[in-house]
Amino acid sequence: MTAYDDLMAHARETEALAQVAGRLGWDQETVMPRGAAAQRGEESAAMEGVLHARRTDPRIGEWLEAAEATDKVAAANLREIRRAFERSNKVPAKLAAEIARVTSVAQGIWAQARADEDVAAFLPTLQRVVALRQEEGQALAQGGDVYDALLDDYEPGAKASELDAMFGALRPRLVALRAAILDRPQPTPLSGSFDEAAQLALSRELAGVFGYDFARGRIDKAVHPFCSGSGNDVRVTTRTDPADPFNCLYSTIHEVGHASYEQNVEPDYLLTPIGRGVSMGVHESQSRIYENQLARSPAFAEWLLGRMRDVFGDIGIDDPATFARAVNRVSNGYIRTEADEVQYNLHVMMRYDLERALMSGDLAVDDLEAAWNDRFAADFGFAVDKPSNGCLQDVHWSVGLMGYFPTYSLGNVYAGCLHAALRADRPGLDAELAQGDLSGATAWLRDKVQRHGALMDPRETIRAACGFEPSEAPLLDYLEAKFAALYDL
Amino acid sequence: MTAYDDLMAHARETEALAQVAGRLGWDQETVMPRGAAAQRGEESAAMEGVLHARRTDPRIGEWLEAAEATDKVAAANLREIRRAFERSNKVPAKLAAEIARVTSVAQGIWAQARADEDVAAFLPTLQRVVALRQEEGQALAQGGDVYDALLDDYEPGAKASELDAMFGALRPRLVALRAAILDRPQPTPLSGSFDEAAQLALSRELAGVFGYDFARGRIDKAVHPFCSGSGNDVRVTTRTDPADPFNCLYSTIHEVGHASYEQNVEPDYLLTPIGRGVSMGVHESQSRIYENQLARSPAFAEWLLGRMRDVFGDIGIDDPATFARAVNRVSNGYIRTEADEVQYNLHVMMRYDLERALMSGDLAVDDLEAAWNDRFAADFGFAVDKPSNGCLQDVHWSVGLMGYFPTYSLGNVYAGCLHAALRADRPGLDAELAQGDLSGATAWLRDKVQRHGALMDPRETIRAACGFEPSEAPLLDYLEAKFAALYDL
Structure with missing residues (x-):
């Protein structure tokens, strides 16, 4: 096994787990019983915890140092792995967890505020989300443009x-x-x-x-x-x-x-x-x-x-x-x-x-x-x-x-x-x-x-x-x- | 946080992940597209890997040594955690993975053999499953009765x-x-x-x-x-x-x-x-x-x-x-x-x-x-x-x-x-x-x-x-x- 092989075996398992986490989202929007919401929150948070731990595994850093790209596919995989690893490591785990926690609750508050036509009911929550994402953006930007750093999650580069x-x-x-x-x-x-x-x-x-x-x-x-x-x-x-x-x-x-x-x-x-x-x-x-x-x-x-x-x-x-x-x-x-x-x-x-x-x-x-x-x-x-x-x-x-x-x-x-x-x-x-x-x-x-x-x-x-x-x-x-x-x- | 609290926080996340793994099974039997079977095998195996790693986490042993049960509920939780931890640690990870791999394939071979009324087509697979479970039973029994050890998974005691x-x-x-x-x-x-x-x-x-x-x-x-x-x-x-x-x-x-x-x-x-x-x-x-x-x-x-x-x-x-x-x-x-x-x-x-x-x-x-x-x-x-x-x-x-x-x-x-x-x-x-x-x-x-x-x-x-x-x-x-x-x- 080369360092690249180790890295890819690890990444493959992570991708499989990400598919599982994604399917939880599908389930939630299509077939989940309505009384399961709170329990589902814990299940999703546990999956996010697993994924975050895998994505920040220090072995990835070691493998990345040793790995060599022998072709275009390998180079692209290394680029994606490096990007995700660096991103995960720039954001403190505590901040990532807080963002996950706050935004999962915020969606429900937004939906209720929208149903009630009540902007004021949503603003304190939005304030908190904005502040957390500003903090995350600063961590990601490391002195560069904060909005560019956030944009990079959705549109790399x-x-x-x-x-x-x-x-x-x-x-x-x-x-x-x-x-x-x-x-x-x-x-x-x-x-x-x-x-x-x-x-x-x-x-x-x-x-x-x-x-x-x-x-x-x-x-x-x-x-x-x-x-x-x-x-x-x-x-x-x-x-x-x-x-x-x-x-x-x-x-x-x-x-x-x-x-x-x-x-x-x-x-x-x-x-x-x-x-x-x-x-x-x-x-x-x-x-x-x-x-x-x-x-x-x-x-x-x-x-x-x-x-x-x-x-x-x-x-x-x-x-x-x-x-x-x-x-x-x-x-x-x-x-x-x-x-x-x-x-x-x-x-x-x-x-x-x-x-x-x-x-x-x-x-x-x-x-x-x-x-x-x-x-x-x-x-x-x-x-x-x-x-x-x-x-x-x-x-x-x-x-x-x-x-x-x-x-x-x-x-x-x-x-x-x-x-x-x-x-x-x-x-x-x-x-x-x-x-x-x-x-x-x-x-x-x-x-x-x-x-x-x-x-x-x-x-x-x-x-x-x-x-x-x-x-x-x-x-x-x-x-x-x-x-x-x-x-x- | 006492050792008991640490143990329970860890167990709670494990239980949440076990629920996710269980729901993958529900999905497979009810709504999964038929072309997803092989990919699902990788997803389920990755989840099993996560659960096995959590259940054999050496910290559980340390927490169990330090934890004290202050009431009947805590005593019961410690009993269940200890049982699962000891069981997981008795079975070598390689054997557990091999059983998971072989049995996931064996179910398909059995279904085909049943459809074809062909016992002989199933026997080599059954032979392998029996041998693996005998090996696991011996690891679990540690000199005691092998069947009792297997039974204990389904009916403790x-x-x-x-x-x-x-x-x-x-x-x-x-x-x-x-x-x-x-x-x-x-x-x-x-x-x-x-x-x-x-x-x-x-x-x-x-x-x-x-x-x-x-x-x-x-x-x-x-x-x-x-x-x-x-x-x-x-x-x-x-x-x-x-x-x-x-x-x-x-x-x-x-x-x-x-x-x-x-x-x-x-x-x-x-x-x-x-x-x-x-x-x-x-x-x-x-x-x-x-x-x-x-x-x-x-x-x-x-x-x-x-x-x-x-x-x-x-x-x-x-x-x-x-x-x-x-x-x-x-x-x-x-x-x-x-x-x-x-x-x-x-x-x-x-x-x-x-x-x-x-x-x-x-x-x-x-x-x-x-x-x-x-x-x-x-x-x-x-x-x-x-x-x-x-x-x-x-x-x-x-x-x-x-x-x-x-x-x-x-x-x-x-x-x-x-x-x-x-x-x-x-x-x-x-x-x-x-x-x-x-x-x-x-x-x-x-x-x-x-x-x-x-x-x-x-x-x-x-x-x-x-x-x-x-x-x-x-x-x-x-x-x-x-x-x-x-x-x-």
Whole structure:
């Protein structure tokens, strides 16, 4: 056994345990009895304790010193192991445990405050979470930029300065595009009756169409759609809304994008440090290209219209152009997760600016609601009506995920790049999509992105897939062209 | 922090991790995608590694030396911790890992051999399992009786010599009772149509009637009925047979007996070493008294007849006496898990004798099938027709559970004792059962047995509940009286 072999054997067990811990999360959101919550807290904390002890095992430091990378795969595994080891060792165990403890309680307090429309009830908890994450960020940054240090957990190597530039490039063209679209008449909405079982059956069919492997996964209902697990056990959840079948169908396709990235990593990488998606941004690029560039394309919408009429009968729309506008409806709304492709990134950039100000101390937690409401009115042109439509809408800050939000926009930008490269490689894509045939597009993404897992760093993953340097231009060009055609701008 | 506090904090985390490992088993049998099996093997092995390392942590030895028991609860926790620590340290880690590895594969080989009716395909594997368990038994026995050492895992403190006496007392009266019953006409069977969803709905209703707390558990379908978990997350599985609704209903009640023991342990004991059933025998006493002495009583059967007619319509029987005989049918059969109350223990004692002979070396693995078939013909009066009805019917030996079988009969004997004590305490029990009111009986069992968890040793648990020394007599007296009345013997 070489030092590298020892390191990988240890890492493999750690990855297996991380899968177990992740599945506890799936269980909690789908099948756990409601009375089990407190006991589950102890179980999850015990698993986190085991994982933290393994990740800070001093033998890792010794093995890392002695280990040599003989190829690109080994180098990538060593990079990932070193990153996790250094990160774990920078954060005192007591602080890590306190963050785990506080955030697990904070999520419940946030949910109650949101249900009660009571921002004040959440603020003391948020104050504590912000302070703990500031402390953690300082420990991680070691004198460098605190926000960059937090961001690195979700998007290794990304810097706030790059994100500033990204949002700066996105903002004016998205604002102009929105104004042009909102100037046009709103599209015809769906009408009809959308049986829940039929929604779920169609969503499963779509999952299969987009390449989800049901032999190595399952789809269940949950309050929030999510994807959980890696390799051969990758589970998806979805939800249904009796009035809006798009909610179930497009949520499922979105999560299948995430799931495909995890299911399609090279089998040899399974349970190794590179055997999973490399970053939140690249992950989101897969879910967004599945959901938007592919499933909201007019070509695919034409096929979907036929399937929906087969399944639901009269849905109030029978021509493809009207239906394509319905799946690409742009309208005023408060909620990020329900936002259209044009406005989604405007929601994200607002959260990004606010969380940076919170973490730097420029914005006091007590002033968050006012700052949110002012910024929302300025960016969206109408006032927030209640906290659940405002600063209490997202779970992220309650669980300490400061630094996560911008990866959504990064994912959209990467999806735009991948889409441009895919179109260049497959000029007949629209003809395939119009037949409900996703096999070519998903095979391309599997080959170019998904199979590599974390072999390359995030930006290199996208650059290698596209053959060009990632930028905001392809996303913006795509959005402007698509919506100009749809809305006759 | 005293040494006792340190010990308990460590034990509590270990118990929490054991719950997680147990839930992986539930997941595997109910919801796991079929393609996840190999990955799950690695995940489970990693969890076992974590648990083994914790259970052999040398600090436990130091804490045990320094810890003092200040009350009965502390003494019981120390007893359980000491037992687990000494057991883990007697078995070399390499042997424990090899047993885990071999038995996890052996179960699949057994299942295939059973499906193929091919004993020879299973024997080399069984040979290996027997040899490994002999080696483990010798390590545990340290010069004492090997079978007693194995038995101790499932029934702490029990001895083969006591089991010999128990089976010796059961055998002649059970054989005589069976002969008398089989001399009478077979009862009228059910007929009608038994919709699966209706079976499951009624089984859930029965679970509630018997006190199962759905807020801290759930019931799912699986290939085999089982109960999994402790405390506030105790899950049950059941199965359905379109021709035989009793299969689903009585399996569910049986598992609810197990589940109630785990759900009803004192909340203060949760995630401590005494916060679970004390032994397999006491566990089985709860499942069997729920299933047999309570749910197969003529009084309860009368209520159940009404519910079944409400749910299924015409079931081919409409008078209580005929229905009571139907739920207490005694007939020739090969399969232990389908055996009636009278013959069940005859199945168990046969396995007990065979596994003792296997473990002592008196019976060679190659001779097992012949020995099984000879013994079955002698004990049951007809020949085994195929291996799946013979020596391949049970999973136990494939997974190395030698020493487990006799705890089933011990559980039946304990159920007989508890039933006698319950009847003495609640003279109006039959009137309650005839109303489908189990609240008094289940409260009695909760108070007398379940809430104590592993506070007392197994035999003391039953003795304290009954107020008399456990023996076979109450079970035999009950069976003779019940079947004499039912079959007019």
